[in-house]
Amino acid sequence: MKKTYKIEVDCAVCAGKMEDQANKIEGVKSASVSFLTQKLKVEFDDGADENEVMKKVVKACKKIEPDSEIYL
Amino acid sequence: MKKKEKNILMRIIISGMLCIIAFLIPAPGLIKSVLFLTAYIVIGYDILRKAFLGIINGQVFDENFLMSIATLGAVLLGDYAESCAVMLFFQVGELFESRALDKSRKSIAALMDIAPETANIETGEGKLEEVDPEDVEVGSIIVVRPGERIPVDGIIESGNSVINTSALTGESLPVEAGQGDEVISGCINMTGLLRIRTTKLYEDSTVAKILELVESAADRKSGSEQFISRFAKYYTPAVCIGAALLAVIPPLFRIIVLSDVPLWAEWITRGLTFLVISCPCALVISIPLSFFGGIGAASSAGILIKGSNYLEGLSKASGIVFDKTGTLTKGEFEILEIHPQGISKDGLLELAVYAEVNSNHPISRCIRKAWGKEIEKELISDVKEIAGKGTEVKVGERIIAAGNSKLMEICGIDISGTDKTKISGTVVHVSENGIYRGCIVLGDTVKDDAKDTVYELSALGIKKITVFTGDSKEAALPVGKRLGIEDVRYGLLPQNKVEMMESMMKSKPDDEKLIFVGDGINDAPVLMRSDIGIAMGALGSDAAIEAADIVLMDDSLKKIPLAMKISTGTMKIVYENIIFALAVKGLCLLLGAVGLVGMWAAIFADVGVMIIAVLNAMRCLKVPGDKK
Numbered sequence: 001m002k003k004t005y006k007i008e009v010d011c012a013v014c015a016g017k018m019e020d021q022a023n024k025i026e027g028v029k030s031a032s033v034s035f036l037t038q039k040l041k042v043e044f045d046d047g048a049d050e051n052e053v054m055k056k057v058v059k060a061c062k063k064i065e066p067d068s069e070i071y072l
Numbered sequence: 073m074k075k076k077e078k079n080i081l082m083r084i085i086i087s088g089m090l091c092i093i094a095f096l097i098p099a100p101g102l103i104k105s106v107l108f109l110t111a112y113i114v115i116g117y118d119i120l121r122k123a124f125l126g127i128i129n130g131q132v133f134d135e136n137f138l139m140s141i142a143t144l145g146a147v148l149l150g151d152y153a154e155s156c157a158v159m160l161f162f163q164v165g166e167l168f169e170s171r172a173l174d175k176s177r178k179s180i181a182a183l184m185d186i187a188p189e190t191a192n193i194e195t196g197e198g199k200l201e202e203v204d205p206e207d208v209e210v211g212s213i214i215v216v217r218p219g220e221r222i223p224v225d226g227i228i229e230s231g232n233s234v235i236n237t238s239a240l241t242g243e244s245l246p247v248e249a250g251q252g253d254e255v256i257s258g259c260i261n262m263t264g265l266l267r268i269r270t271t272k273l274y275e276d277s278t279v280a281k282i283l284e285l286v287e288s289a290a291d292r293k294s295g296s297e298q299f300i301s302r303f304a305k306y307y308t309p310a311v312c313i314g315a316a317l318l319a320v321i322p323p324l325f326r327i328i329v330l331s332d333v334p335l336w337a338e339w340i341t342r343g344l345t346f347l348v349i350s351c352p353c354a355l356v357i358s359i360p361l362s363f364f365g366g367i368g369a370a371s372s373a374g375i376l377i378k379g380s381n382y383l384e385g386l387s388k389a390s391g392i393v394f395d396k397t398g399t400l401t402k403g404e405f406e407i408l409e410i411h412p413q414g415i416s417k418d419g420l421l422e423l424a425v426y427a428e429v430n431s432n433h434p435i436s437r438c439i440r441k442a443w444g445k446e447i448e449k450e451l452i453s454d455v456k457e458i459a460g461k462g463t464e465v466k467v468g469e470r471i472i473a474a475g476n477s478k479l480m481e482i483c484g485i486d487i488s489g490t491d492k493t494k495i496s497g498t499v500v501h502v503s504e505n506g507i508y509r510g511c512i513v514l515g516d517t518v519k520d521d522a523k524d525t526v527y528e529l530s531a532l533g534i535k536k537i538t539v540f541t542g543d544s545k546e547a548a549l550p551v552g553k554r555l556g557i558e559d560v561r562y563g564l565l566p567q568n569k570v571e572m573m574e575s576m577m578k579s580k581p582d583d584e585k586l587i588f589v590g591d592g593i594n595d596a597p598v599l600m601r602s603d604i605g606i607a608m609g610a611l612g613s614d615a616a617i618e619a620a621d622i623v624l625m626d627d628s629l630k631k632i633p634l635a636m637k638i639s640t641g642t643m644k645i646v647y648e649n650i651i652f653a654l655a656v657k658g659l660c661l662l663l664g665a666v667g668l669v670g671m672w673a674a675i676f677a678d679v680g681v682m683i684i685a686v687l688n689a690m691r692c693l694k695v696p697g698d699k700k
Contacts, residue, residue, distance in 0.1 A: 036180075
């Protein structure tokens with residue numbers, strides 16, 4: 001299961017950190033943040049609850065950059 | 073301008089005015105201080121807030137943290153004007169940065185503006201319903217009016233029009249299309265109303281595939297990008313440690329060794345300056361942006377590059393292998409020479425046409441096409457096809473045989489009269505009633521731009537050009553000769569091509585790349601095996617798009633040197649940015665450490681360098697040779 005989310009993040013280094021954090025979340029098979037296209041691509045583990053996982057991803061990303069947005 | 077940016081701009085203006093007032097009015101120091109502090113808070117409150125949140129969340133050493141520490145440090149030292157100005161300068165820089173990036177994104181997006189917005193479905197009785205292209209089911213009838221983009225791949229049910237494919241192929245010449253023709257999404261219908269029966273869903277259509285491909289191209293990181301992220305990993309902590317040492321060691325040295333005053337404030341400021349300079353943003357942003365720009369430029373020219381790594385690889389290519397048929401040649405035969413004996417050229421050709429009249433072999437088709445006139449078919453009887461050799465027919469009372477030398481041998485005809493040394497290509501010998509009448513030499517039609525391309529590639533630094541083909545020696549060598557390619561490897565089965573590619577890959581140095589160019593129809597394994605596989609004329613061919621690393625949307629060979637030029641152009645800009653950013657930062661770090669430059673230069677080294685690097689990266693969007 002793969003999904004793409006629109007995001008808003010102002011700094012490239014933060015985008016890289018967000019990617020690292022998102023990859024550490026349980027239920028995320030792989031995540032990639034593209035600073036240029038302002039997109040977050042997430043591949044979920046089989047059977048993972050998307051909404052739950054994304055909540056955690058958003059929380060982790062907010063910690064890195066309080067002004068970042070992920071549009072679910 | 074985004075809301076966020078407007079907000080910042082307002083704060084810059086207000087804070088800037090407060091600063092100017094505070095600077096100009098002849099007021100007592102306390103009032104000045106209050107004014108400067110107000111200005112400082114107006115411009116910097118969000119940075120301070122983020123820095124605070126960052127510390128709580130364990131994210132120290134980001135930009136906000138550094139700016140806060142640096143300016144608060146100045147405040148504590150009583151230098152209100154400096155802290156205010158530094159924060160102001162930083163915010164102006166950030167605003168510029170945000171605008172520059174936004175603009176770059178838009179320019180790249182504009183290059184790839186091929187996505188259709190809506191589709192008009194016919195719902196019976198000629199009524200139209202406007203829907204999202206993603207909601208169009210396979211087999212629906214959609215109507216595309218002149219000027220509109222074709223939303224989904226399909227076949228024209230009725231209507232005639234001229235279609236502009238330039239957004240996909242970069243080819244400016246429009247093509248005509250009528251009933252029964254396949255049309256591809258993303259192209260613009262120019263003149264007539266078209267009713268199209270869709271054959272694919274939007275997500276499987278060409279336009280969606282291309283967009284997906286270009287957007288995910290940035291995910292495949294190039295060597296330079298990997299270098300920068302590895303570099304940033306060591307660089308940031310190294311600079312932090314350096315800054316800490318700079319703030320602590322010299323004062324301690326002064327106390328212990330020189331027994332002097334420590335000058336803590338001075339050295340801590342230098343340490344902070346050090347930290348601000350260090351931000352690797354200019355590199356972290358501008359390099360992917362350069363690649364993205366290069367990929368965008370290439371796609372606007374009809375060249376789809378599937379990853380930054382391939383764009384980078386093209387600039388390191390030292391060898392290129394072409395598949396012959398369909399790549400260098402059109403895959404159609406043409407008559408190169410006619411050598412009649414005791415008969416006119418036309419007479420010889422006519423005899424050959426009689427012999428080949430029913431055959432479906434490409435050679436026969438070519439001979440018939442060259443003749444171009446009707447023959448008296450009713451005269452023909454007793455057609456004998458001898459597989460792999462030729463044909464023999466009876467025309468009235470005459471027996472005509474046409475085929476290769478083996479056929480002539482069987483028929484007992486002496487062909488020693490032809491001078492074999494002069495002939496290169498596929499030869500059809502013709503005899504009439506047992507008498508040799510001469511031969512026709514055919515060759516594969518070389519594409520018009522093939523010779524120029526070979527020449528251009530050599531000029532671009534390709535050392536070795538090779539041709540792979542399954543054809544016979546006779547058919548293969550003349551093509552090589554005509555194009556000036558010496559290394560022609562003929563008679564190869566698909567698996568031989570893979571083996572040969574593997575041995576060529578092994579024998580070259582690791583840092584040089586080997587390109588394979590094919591039409592993607594039966595050479596997918598070689599496309600995948602090579603360093604960089606280029607599929608030609610792949611518009612609408614899913615298999616080729618899948619297997620190749622670079623896809624040329626039409627079959628123009630000129631796109632290959634063009635792609636290489638885009639690649640070298642992009643790499644030049646990437647290196648410029650790496651060297652420029654590191655040089656400026658290195659210099660500022662050095663001058664900052666010895667106290668020659670202060671926070672101002674530090675912010676320039678951070679934000680200024682980054683803006684210059686982004687602007688430079690935008691030059692990647694230009695397609696070489698494009699005058700627009």
